[in-house]
Each structure stands twice: as structure tokens, then as C-alpha cells.
Amino acid sequence: MQMDERKNKILQAIIQDYIATAEPIGSRTIARKFDLGISPATIRNEMADLEDLGLIEQPHTSAGRVPSDAGYRYYVDCLMEPSEPDLELKNAIENQTFRRIREIQEVVTYTSKLLSKLTNLTSVVIGPQKGKSNFGQMYFLPYQPGKAIMVIVKENGTVENQLVDIGDDVTVEELQQVANLFNQKMPGQSLNTVNRSLLREIYSELHKQRTLIDTTLEMMERIFVLDDNESDVYLDGTLNMLNQPEFRDLEKVKNLFRVFEENQYLKKLMHSSHEGLSVTIGGENKLKEFQNCSVISATYQINGETIGTIGVIGPTRMDYAKVVAVVDSMTRSLNDILINRNRMR
Numbered sequence: 001m002q003m004d005e006r007k008n009k010i011l012q013a014i015i016q017d018y019i020a021t022a023e024p025i026g027s028r029t030i031a032r033k034f035d036l037g038i039s040p041a042t043i044r045n046e047m048a049d050l051e052d053l054g055l056i057e058q059p060h061t062s063a064g065r066v067p068s069d070a071g072y073r074y075y076v077d078c079l080m081e082p083s084e085p086d087l088e089l090k091n092a093i094e095n096q097t098f099r100r101i102r103e104i105q106e107v108v109t110y111t112s113k114l115l116s117k118l119t120n121l122t123s124v125v126i127g128p129q130k131g132k133s134n135f136g137q138m139y140f141l142p143y144q145p146g147k148a149i150m151v152i153v154k155e156n157g158t159v160e161n162q163l164v165d166i167g168d169d170v171t172v173e174e175l176q177q178v179a180n181l182f183n184q185k186m187p188g189q190s191l192n193t194v195n196r197s198l199l200r201e202i203y204s205e206l207h208k209q210r211t212l213i214d215t216t217l218e219m220m221e222r223i224f225v226l227d228d229n230e231s232d233v234y235l236d237g238t239l240n241m242l243n244q245p246e247f248r249d250l251e252k253v254k255n256l257f258r259v260f261e262e263n264q265y266l267k268k269l270m271h272s273s274h275e276g277l278s279v280t281i282g283g284e285n286k287l288k289e290f291q292n293c294s295v296i297s298a299t300y301q302i303n304g305e306t307i308g309t310i311g312v313i314g315p316t317r318m319d320y321a322k323v324v325a326v327v328d329s330m331t332r333s334l335n336d337i338l339i340n341r342n343r344m345r
Contacts, residue, residue, distance in 0.1 A: 003053075008079055009036055010046050011055055015067045015075050019319050022245040024064025069282030069316060072294065076279050076320050083321040085329050089118065109234050111310060111334055116237030118326050121314035122260075124297075126270050127232035135186040135220075140164075140175040148175055150219055162219040170212055178212055181205060231308065233263040246292060246315040255289045270297050270309045277328055282316045292316065296323050298331040300338065310334065 003011075013034040017025045027043040030036070036043070047065055050056045055071035058064075067075070084090075092114070108127050115123035134154065141149040146168045151161045166175065181202060203210055238260055241247045247256070259265045269287055277298040283291045290313070297311030310331060312323055 003074075003078075006036075006038070007046055007050060009034075010043060011050055011067075011071060011075065012079050014047075014050075014056055014065060015071065015079075018066050019317055022317055024059055024066050026064040029064070067317075069284070072281045072316055072320070073284075076281070076324075080321050080324075083325040085325050089326070090329065092118065107334065107337055108232070108308070111330060112234035112236045115310060115312060115326065115330055116240065118330075119312050119314070119323050120237070120243070121240055121312045121318065121323065122235070122237045124266050124270055124309075124311050124313060125234040126267060126309040127234065135182075135189050137187070138179050138182045138216075140179055142172055142175070150216065152220065164215055164219055166212060166215065170209075174209055174212065177206060178209055178216060182216070231267070233266050235260060235266065240314075244315050244317075246317065252292065256293075259287065259289045269295060269313075270311050277324065277331070279320065279324065294318055294320075296320070296327050298327050300331050300334045307338075 010030065013030050013036070014025055017023075017029070017033060027040040027047060030043050031038070031040045047056065050071075051058070051065065053070075054068055055074055056065040057068045059066060108125050112123045112125040115125070135152070137153040139151050141151060143149050143163065146165060148164050148166050148170075149161050150164045154160070185198060185202060202213060206213060238257065241253060241256060247253050259269075265287060269285065269290060278296070280295045280297075282294065285291055285293065285295060292315065293313055294316045295311055295313050296318075297309050299306045299309050301307060310327065312327055314323070
């Protein structure tokens with residue numbers, strides 16, 4: 001049995017109505033609400049075919065039909081028309097997000113809050129992997145006699161700092177010389193790529209500060225040699241789940257909320273998606289607690305390197321076109337912010 005234009009229109013009508021109402025829909029309602037130019041009897045026959053194809057199903061207590069996971073998948077892959085956020089939504093994304101440009105953590109945190117607010121769903125943002133990014137820039141802040149704070153800005157925008165013992169005779173000017181030299185020699189490199197010739201260059205240019213250079217390298221190793229999987233998880237709008245008819249079952253909600261408390265499960269859920277924008281529907285999710293949910297996620301980048309993921313979790317009955325448009329627009333906005341911020345350093 002093949003899908004034709006009539007079946008496509010009826011399936012699209014069922015999905016659109018169920019997204020809007022959360023109620024099963026029958027052939028008479030489709031004929032009344034949607035101007036398809038065919039009778040309820042014809043619609044009923046086509047719905048039987050759609051059910052045989054596994055694209056719709058009948059809840060036990062209803063004469064109407066609802067989309068199945070396979071129906072949503074077919075809709076997303078074949079029927080959903082690309083959507084752009086309206087002007088008001090675009091302005092909200094751009095204006096509100098660009099105000100939070102001081103630190104990447106603040107940008108990512110606000111991205112999560114805004115994404116939840118714009119979709120009325122639960123948002124998850126995975127921050128950059130802390131141990132993964134390369135050297136961007138270094139500077140020292142005098143702290144007290146014999147000590148300074150070494151600040152490292154990584155290529156992905158994250159900021160790390162360490163308190164360094166510099167000795168009582170090291171001047172602010174000497175600290176600046178060391179920072180300038182590392183900023184000249186190290187951008188874009190990891191500690192693994194620092195070879196002997198580069199170390200010889202650094203030592204020969206500032207041989208009087210050899211002890212300070214050794215201390216600096218030791219502190220950098222502490223900062224950069226971290227667990228590659230260590231990254232922050234930002235979760236917002238969990239209570240939005242309670243507003244969805246699908247989650248009036250408290251036991252079902254408890255299971256979801258239990259997973260929300262465990263970052264490693266959220267990372268697994270989000271990282272199961274492909275690079276770029278991904279839609280995972282119902283049973284396609286590997287975590288059983290989320291097999292009544294859909295996840296729309298996208299990766300964000302700096303200089304072509306994927307550094308994190310943003311996404312939305314909601315019922316399979318979600319407005320896919322709208323949510324995909326919001327996630328895509330938010331991702332592009334976040335990419336622009338991080339790229340511009342990287343250039344300003």
C-alpha cells in the first residue's frame with residue numbers, strides 16, 4: 001500500500017488537529033474541520049488504510065484516531081513544511097540573547113530559559129565539554145604578595161582560573177611578559193601539541209622567568225587535563241510537563257522527573273542525536289522513560305567545532321514545525337554570539 005496525496009492530507013489533518021486539541025479525531029470531524037473535498041465515508045476508508053500502515057492508531061476508549069510514533073516520523077520527514085519564527089519571535093531570540101554576552105555560561109544559561117519560555121516545553125542545554133577545548137588566551141591578575149590568579153580563556157569561550165604561587169620577587173611586568181608570550185605562541189593548541197621546539201622557544205625568550213613558566217605550565221595542565229565528558233547541564237521548564245494532558249499520570253511524571261535529576265541521563269538523551277538538528281520521536285529514544293516524548297535538539301559550534309547541544313523535550317503530540325523553527329533559530333543565534341565573542345577576545 002502506497003501513500004498518495006489524499007492519504008497525506010488526511011494524515012496531516014489528523015496530526016494538526018491532535019497537536020492542537022490532544023483529543024482523538026474521527027472522520028466526521030475531519031470532514032467538518034478540513035476542506036478536503038471528500039465525504040466522511042471516504043475519509044473513514046483512508047483512515048483504515050493509514051491504520052494498516054501503522055501511521056495512526058486507536059486509543060482503547062475512543063472511536064477516534066491519534067498519530068503513532070511512525071505517523072509523527074512520516075510527518076516530520078515528508079509532510080512538515082519548513083517554518084520560520086515570526087518577526088516578534090525572532091526579535092525576542094536575538095535581542096534577549098545578545099544582552100547576555102559577557103560569559104558563555106551566562107549565555108548558555110539564558111538560552112535554556114528562553115528556549116523553554118518560547119516553546120512552553122522543557123529545555124535542556126548541554127554546555128561545552130570543559131576538558132575538550134584548546135588554549136585561547138591567558139592573563140594574570142595580581143592577588144597578594146607572592147600570589148596571582150592565572151585566567152585561561154579557552155577557544156570554546158569557557159573561562160578557568162587558578163591561584164598561582166609566583167614568588168615574592170616577580171613583578172606585574174614579568175607576569176605580563178609571560179602572558180604575552182603564551183598568547184603569542186599557544187592560541188589554538190592543546191597541551192598535547194606543545195612540542196619540545198615550542199618549549200625551547202618559550203624558555204629562550206624568557207629564560208629569566210623559567211621558574212614562573214614551569215609553574216604556569218603546571219597550572220595549565222591542571223586546567224586542561226580534565227574529564228572530556230565533564231560539561232554543565234542546564235534544565236528549564238520541567239513543570240511545563242505537568243501542563244500536558246499526556247502527563248496527568250503522576251507515576252509517569254515521577255519517572256521523568258527522576259531522570260531530570262541525573263545529568264548523565266540527560267547527556268545520553270541529548271548526545272544520542274546526530275550532529276546538526278535532530279528529531280527523535282517516541283520509541284526512537286533510547287531511554288525508556290522518554291518513549292512517550294519527542295526530543296528536538298541541535299548542536300552548536302565555534303569555528304566548526306561542535307561544543308554543545310540545545311534541545312526541547314515534550315510530548316510526541318507537539319507542534320513540530322514551530323519547535324523545530326525555534327530550536328534552529330536559537331542555535332543559529334547562539335552560534336553567532338559565540339563566534340562574535342571569540343573574535344572580540
